[in-house]
Amino acid sequence: MAESLQLGPLFEALQVYDPHDEEVTLDGIIWHLQCIEMLDRAEELLGAQRLLIFAVLGWRSMLFLAAFNVCSLGHLSIRQDSCQPQSGHVFDEYIQPAGYVSSLPLAILLKAYGNLIPSGSSSSTQVASEKSKASSSWLPLYPKETNAYLLQTLLRVRIRWVDTLALHLDYDKSSKTLSIFAYPSFCLSTLHAGGLLYSFASIDHGDANPDDISQLLREVLLSYRLLFGQSGPSRKLFRRHLTPSDIPPCEMDPLLPLLCTNAQLPYFSPDMPPDRPIYFAARDFPVYSERIELIRKELRDARPKSLADQVRDKRDTLQYWTFWLVAIFGGLGLVLSLVQVIQQGIQLSMG
Structure with missing residues (x-):
């Protein structure tokens, strides 16, 4: 590898290459870069070149980060x-x-490493239609019932900001940690201008095709609205507690607070994508359906563990107001009883 190799020109060379051939491999990319004299042809450098290009693929797609000096x-x-929790559903190896x-x-x-790009439903094209028979079994997602505030209040979930798309919405039940991608601007710019992420797309049935990649990026953007933006308490939670210091050490993505x-x-x-009052x-x-459904199920099964939790839990409007009516009238009853006892005591003392 040339000693003067800089990452900037390498990134540009890969961007220009931008292969759409289904059979493009990591070694094929190395061969292309050797042909344009970006990389040296020395056989003893092949291992280092593979690691370099593997790392660049991760950096430019933001799907993963390559590990150095571990093998x-x-x-x-x-x-x-x-030290960072993961559900075990993303990485197999x-x-x-x-x-x-x-x-x-x-x-x-x-x-080869796992489910880094969620595949969603195997029949997503049919499932996603509201006119399909399957739509009768859809369960609604209300922003007031599925949001970051309730996750933290009822489940004590910790929000962990990550810099890899593969871990977005990955929920580790054992440590009650939800990973959220910290750079929505990447999703928006990739949707607009394309990028290396689309090189991982496939036209084979069952694999993530280019439309699935675009759908994934739109869902990431929409998930900030569901979890934060469309819930007043969640917006306050983000402003007060999810400060830039909680995000990986770099400048905060300006789009993140805008969405949240x-x-x-x-x-x-x-x-x-536009906000909806009700999501399915x-x-x-459709791409993140399993991860979203897991979060929804965890919240659905959660019950207030304290009086403070009960006060904050507004998911069931009838139950919420019943609690307050019972508390108010019960409290009034106690006050009146106390007043009556005091009056009787005064009367007895005066008699």
């Missing part, structure tokens, strides 16, 4: 932070033989 150059590893994954088409390469702290979004892009996972989140 030999004969393997390619995805970074695993042992963190390390694979370099020769094996480098020969796989990019659309299949990620599958505005009840009504100003128009700023045709690629931004199959229709509005």
Whole structure:
């Protein structure tokens, strides 16, 4: 590899290459870069070149981060932070033989490590139609019932901001941690201008095709509205507690507070999906439906654990007002009883 190699020109070369060939592999990209004299052809450098391009694919797609100095150059590893919780539903393996994954088409390469691009429903094209028979079984998602405030209040869930798309909406039940992607601007810019992320798309049935990649990006953007923007208490939660210090050490994405702290979004892009008063996972989140449904189910089964939780839980309007009516009239009854006892005591003392 040339000593003067800079990442900027390498990024530009990959952007220009931008292959749409289904059979493009990591080794194929290296060969292309060698042909344009971006990389050296020395055989002994192949391992380092594979690691470099693997890392660049992760950086430019924001799907994963490559791990350095954790294994030999004969393997390619995805970074695993042992102190950070994960559900176990995203990554199956963190390390694979370099020769094996480098020969796989990019659309299949990620599958060697797990479910980095959620596949959604196997019949998403049918399920997503409101006219289909399956729509009768859809369960509604109300922003007032499925949001970050209730996750924290009722389930004591900790929000963890991550810089990899693969972990977005990954919920670890054991540690009660929900991972949320911290850079929505990446999704918006990729929808508008394309990017290396689309190189992982496939036209094969059952794999993530280019339309699925676009749908994934739109769902990521919409998830901030569901969890934060359309819930008043969640907007306050973001402003007061989810400060920039909670986000990976870099400048906060300016789009993040815009999505999470505005009840009504100003128009700023045709690629931004509109808010809905009621969502359905199959229709509005077909790619992330399993992760969204898990969150909804956890909240549905959650019950207030204290009087303070009961006061904050407004999901069931009838139950909420019944609680307050009982509390008010019960309190009035106690006050009147106390007044009556005091009066009787005064009368007895005066008699």
